[in-house]
Amino acid sequence: MQIFEALLEWITIHWVTIIVVFHISLSLMTSVHVLLFKENERTSLAWIGLVVLSPVIGSMFYWLFGINRIKRSAQKKHPQTLKQKLKEDLRYQVRPIEFHWLPRNWHSAIIAGHNIHPVNYLTDNNIEPLINGDMAYPAMIQSINSAKHYIVLSSYIFDYDSIGHQFVEALAQAHQRGVIVNVLLDGIGVGYSWHKSDRALKKLGVKTARFLPAISLTSIRFINLRNHRKILCVDGKMAYIGGMNVSQNNVIKSSKHPIDDVHFKVTGPVIDQISQVFIEDWFFATRELIKFPKYKVNKYQDKAKKTCDKSIVARVIQDGPDEHHNRIRWTLINALVSAKNNVKIMTPYFIPDQTLITSLHAAALRGVSVEIIVPKYSNILFVDWVMAANFSRIIEHGIKIYKNNRPFDHSKIMLIDDIWSFIGSSNWDARSLEFNFEINMECFDTELNTKLTALFDSKKQNATPVLASDLKGLATYKKIRNNFFRLFSPYL
Structure with missing residues (x-):
């Protein structure tokens, strides 16, 4: 008892020294970790500054949010048994590079593309743009209703509104018909509907899982690592990917707060690459390895293909804070290097890092026309300020x-x-290029490009150009505000 009292008295006398020593030790250990594992020097400097200037709190913030444990534990999360299976899969087989019918100036980009992401470019695909939920949702629900064997669906947001009800009902009916249904929802995104869609699916017997739940009793989860992929595959015959969540807001005709978007219906062998991404995500979330039917060409489709001179060459690019990290960024840079005439970009959030900005400028300096469309107002106010600061x-x-x-x-x-x-x-x-798990598709086809160019041009007609004179005339307080929030752009 006397020892305890003496210790308490010593702590009372020397508590300031104890805190200072603890802060210095923790800051030193944290700073060393930053220097060893952070690649971006500006980000590293920012973290070290936060750690040193915010005693204890800065270090705690770094250890909670600054470490990508997903990337560091990729070997553990994807064991050798799964990796061996993936290597045996079509998209991981080592094959001579095929340039198909593509222009010669893209051949070097295809070689680089294989080195960036070792997935084959496949021909004989068809990709149909579906504008807004008015076109996309009826097609998706019809595909679910026609399912005979297997459905996999992944979504970041799955609202439990009128559209969400339709999807829940269609998925439940498919389950009742004996179709195997797996639905993967993001651990944070599912909260947008207060978990109602997840509970409704489970109540009706549909198998669901959450990707990185925000609250877990077995491990620490991170709100900044999210599964942003949108995938629907049915029977290995058709698939849907794009940027569209399941939400009534995407039905422009009947929404109070409409959101424009475009989704894509996919048929052809590239479906196997899409479904394989879901298989990996499902295993990541549940440790269960599911099977999904491979794409098969029937004799009528084969005859139709033989009558066509060419079809869409495509492949899937997956990215995330794991072993696939930075593959989308490198794909964008690789494509910009190959540009000769024009580059058209449409995105809701345009906050590129310095490397991508430099790649865009390099294209423009070569005489390439570079046009970018962003929303006048996004759904995140401070992101609009950051975009304005970069204009x-x-x-x-x-x-x-x-x-x-x-x-x-x-x-x-x-x-x-x-x-x-x-x-x-x-x-x-x-957020997309560093923290999120994403899925994209790289496509070579003049007809698809023409359709999407028409969509781009129609949006441009309703858009206002950003002029240097307007930016110079911006109020000083707005410039200060915008550039202040720009400092946080690596974490948005």
Whole structure:
């Protein structure tokens, strides 16, 4: 008892020294970890500054949010048995690079693409743009209703509104018919509907899982690592990907708060690459390895293909804070290097890092027309401020930015030289390129590019160009506000 009292008295006398020593020790240990494991020097400097200037709190914030445990534990999360199976899969087989019918100036980009992401470019695909939920949801529900064997669905947001009810009912009916249904919902995104959609599906017997639940008794979870993929695959015959969540807001005709978006219906062998991403995500979330039917060409489809001169060459690019980290960023850079005539980008959040800005400027300096459409107002106010802070830097060298006056436009497409298209779930910001699990598709086809170019041009007609004179005339307090929030762009 006397020892305890003596210890308590010593702590009372020397508590300031104890706190200082603890802070210095913790700050030193944390700073060393930052220097060893953070690649971006500006981000590293920011973390070290926070750790040193915010005693204990800064270090705690770093250990909770600054470490990508998903990437560091990729070997554990994807054991050798699963990796061996993936290598045996079509998309991981080592094959000679096929350039198909693509222009010669893209051949080096295809070689680089294989080195960036070792997944084959596949031909004989068909990709149909579906504008807004008015077109996408009826097609998706019809596919669910026609399912005979297997359905997998992944969504970041699954609202339990009138559209959500339709999806829940269709999935439940498929389950009752004997179709195997797996629904994967993001651990944070499911909270947008207060978990109602998840509970409704489970109540009706549909098997669901949550990707990185926000609250877990077995491990620490992170709100900044999210599954942003949107995937629907049915029987290995058709698939849907893009940027569209399940929400009534995407039905423009009947929504009070409409959101413009574009989704894509996919048929062809590239479906196997899409479903394989879901299989990996499901295993990641549940440790259960599911099977999904491979795409098969029937004799009527085969005859139809033989009558066509060419079809869409496509492959899936997956990205995330795991072993697939940075593959979308490198794919964008690789495509921009290959651009000869024009680059068209439409995204809801445009906060590129310096490397991507430099790649865009390099294209513009070569005489390539670079046009970018962003919403006039997004659904996140401070993101609008950050985008505005970057406008003056981006529009140098002739790059043109347009602000779409329509309701919030969530569309995500990139088009190059009338042949290359990039579609999927990724935005041009740090959240998509650093923290989120994303799925995109790289496509070579003039007809698809023409359709998406028409969509881009129609949006541009309703957009206002960003002018250097307007940026110079912006109120000083707005410039200060915008540039202050720009400091946090690596974490948005």
